[in-house]
Amino acid sequence: xxxxxxxxxxxxxxxxxxxxxxxxxxxxxxxxxxxxxxxxxxxxxxxxxxxxxxxxxxxxxxxxxxxxxxxxxxxxxxxxxxxxxxxxxxxxxxxxxxxxxxxxxxxxxxxxxxxxxxxxxxxxxxxxxxxxxxxxxxxxxxxxxxxxxxxxxxxxxxxxxxxxxxxxxxxxxxxxxxxxxxxxxxxxxxxxxxxxxxxxxxxxxxxxxxxxxxxxxxxxxxxxxxxxxxxxxxxxxxxxxxxxxxxxxxxxxxxx
Amino acid sequence: xxxxxxxxxxxxxxxxxxxxxxxxxxxxxxxxxxxxxxxxxxxxxxxxxxxxxxxxxxxxxxxxxxxxxxxxxxxxxxxxxxxxxxxxxxxxxxxxxxxxxxxxxxxxxxxxxxxxxxxxxxxxxxxxxxxxxxxxxxxxxxxxxxxxxxxxxxxxxxxxxxxxxxxxxxxxxxxxxxxxxxxxxxxxxxxxxxxxxxxxxxxxxxxxxxxxxxxxxxxxxxxxxxxxxxxxxxxxxxxxxxxxxxxxxxxxxxxx
Numbered sequence: 001x002x003x004x005x006x007x008x009x010x011x012x013x014x015x016x017x018x019x020x021x022x023x024x025x026x027x028x029x030x031x032x033x034x035x036x037x038x039x040x041x042x043x044x045x046x047x048x049x050x051x052x053x054x055x056x057x058x059x060x061x062x063x064x065x066x067x068x069x070x071x072x073x074x075x076x077x078x079x080x081x082x083x084x085x086x087x088x089x090x091x092x093x094x095x096x097x098x099x100x101x102x103x104x105x106x107x108x109x110x111x112x113x114x115x116x117x118x119x120x121x122x123x124x125x126x127x128x129x130x131x132x133x134x135x136x137x138x139x140x141x142x143x144x145x146x147x148x149x150x151x152x153x154x155x156x157x158x159x160x161x162x163x164x165x166x167x168x169x170x171x172x173x174x175x176x177x178x179x180x181x182x183x184x185x186x187x188x189x190x191x192x193x194x195x196x197x198x199x200x201x202x203x204x205x206x207x208x209x210x211x212x213x214x215x216x217x218x219x220x221x222x223x224x225x226x227x228x229x230x231x232x233x234x235x236x237x238x239x240x241x242x243x244x245x246x247x248x249x250x251x252x253x254x255x256x
Numbered sequence: 257x258x259x260x261x262x263x264x265x266x267x268x269x270x271x272x273x274x275x276x277x278x279x280x281x282x283x284x285x286x287x288x289x290x291x292x293x294x295x296x297x298x299x300x301x302x303x304x305x306x307x308x309x310x311x312x313x314x315x316x317x318x319x320x321x322x323x324x325x326x327x328x329x330x331x332x333x334x335x336x337x338x339x340x341x342x343x344x345x346x347x348x349x350x351x352x353x354x355x356x357x358x359x360x361x362x363x364x365x366x367x368x369x370x371x372x373x374x375x376x377x378x379x380x381x382x383x384x385x386x387x388x389x390x391x392x393x394x395x396x397x398x399x400x401x402x403x404x405x406x407x408x409x410x411x412x413x414x415x416x417x418x419x420x421x422x423x424x425x426x427x428x429x430x431x432x433x434x435x436x437x438x439x440x441x442x443x444x445x446x447x448x449x450x451x452x453x454x455x456x457x458x459x460x461x462x463x464x465x466x467x468x469x470x471x472x473x474x475x476x477x478x479x480x481x482x483x484x485x486x487x488x489x490x491x492x493x494x495x496x497x498x499x500x501x502x503x504x505x506x507x508x509x510x511x512x
Contacts, residue, residue, distance in 0.1 A: 052310075055344045060407075083408045084340045088311045088468055100467060121416075151316075152339045159467045160377075211356060211415045212344055 003029045003169040006045040030216035049092045050169045053219040057082045062197045062223030069227045080199040080207035086158040093167035099253040109140035109224035110182040110239035112194050115169050116218040121209050128205040134171035137247040138221045139164040164249045173243035183238040192225040259285045259425040262301040286472035305348045306425045309475040314341045318453045318479030325483045336455040336463035342414040349423035355509040365396035365480035366438040366495035368450050371425050372474040377465050384461040390427035393503040394477045395420040420505045429499035439494040448481040
């Protein structure tokens with residue numbers, strides 16, 4: 001099942017994507033819901049980020065090649081350690097990534113997004129995936145100069161528009177079947193098995209909930225693989241994950 | 257004016273604190289509002305965190321003594337660099353700080369909280385404070401062993417209950433008049449001039465909005481001064497800031 005969050009004639013709504021139609025529901029996928037009977041054409045609505053998370057988690061250096069490229073020589077973490085991103089940076093599918101005028105270059109990072117569906121604390125390995133509603137796609141846009149220069153990631157990863165997420169939440173995708181592909185202007189740049197992480201989804205949910213309660217709507221971005229390339233004005237960046245879909249965003253450079 | 261967020265007979269509401277009464281409003285302080293005419297006794301409502309921020313900013317090492325105690329030898333930042341905290345860790349005035357069973361000790365950090373009232377991007381020095389609705393108080397509870405051991409602050413500063421904030425938002429307090437005092441079990445531990453920061457509120461709002469849009473309800477915790485002490489089971493920790501009020505929270509240690 002694919003959950004779409006959108007702005008239509010009735011305002012901001014969730015619906016179930018059925019082919020090219022969207023069947024509106026009365027609440028959200030995180031509550032008891034029923035279909036309202038309203039069905040709209042996907043092309044007639046504005047797609048929104050699939051959820052505005054209560055807390056926005058993100059994992060850094062969670063794939064071997066990426067960690068050796070962007071981390072120090074001992075960069076692969078010894079245990080699951082989540083970081084955070086900012087809701088202020090979120091944009092939806094098809095919305096525009098803006099390279100700040102002061103930037104010397106930004107790169108994409110194609111990532112699996114885990115969307116929490118149920119409140120969880122002290123979840124076991126066996127039960128961890130039962131608190132997951134489904135999966136979406138994120139592009140962890142990064143400014144590498146600021147990533148090196150700053151003490152944190154505020155400018156490097158949380159500038160306005162730096163966190164595209166979408167286009168929807170897929171509830172039936174299987175981690176072991178997923179392949180992530182990133183394309184710039186239609187040309188594939190990288191392809192990797194999504195689930196070949198240093199620490200997997202279950203590892204993180206178990207570790208995090210030893211200390212933290214996860215809530216419905218929280219998202220966990222799982223990191224990216226490989227060396228990334230710069231995006232420039234006029235580009236279109238696509239992140240595809242098998243079984244979920246494709247997140248596509250145009251890129252412009254701000255003029256001032 | 258003091259804005260209280262609370263749970264009363266009509267559910268979750270905002271109201272204006274008038275002595276020991278709360279005058280309910282119809283929306284929030286971040287929108288057009290009017291009083292509903294309902295007035296309740298402060299003692300009859302459950303005080304909630306004054307806002308659940310869209311994005312939760314926090315400044316580290318923003319006072320000279322604290323930076324030299326908890327940072328490296330070159331710890332005082334060269335420019336304003338915000339970090340982030342997690343909404344999952346927020347608790348209200350009078351709610352209980354829980355020391356995790358696995359912790360070797362947690363410390364308070366008494367902090368000024370800036371509550372954003374208006375959307376701001378590229379704000380000037382002169383206009384920066386015009387996007388501020390008012391001020392609240394935060395206790396940036398910190399587990400020092402995990403702060404040293406981990407690559408980020410997820411366990412050190414974002415365990416469940418580690419972010420007390422409240423009791424309300426004061427719109428009339430003046431930065432230059434504020435003094436922060438922290439008390440453990442009624443005994444004052446530290447006192448400092450709140451506004452004697454390495455980078456002040458205006459500095460941060462100007463710097464942040466060069467890259468990031470600040471939104472109504474966002475909060476910026478401004479850091480703490482001095483060396484902090486451990487809190488133990490049975491303690492009550494109070495953070496008072498002149499002109500705002502006192503944030504008080506009991507402390508327990510989890511048994512498992």
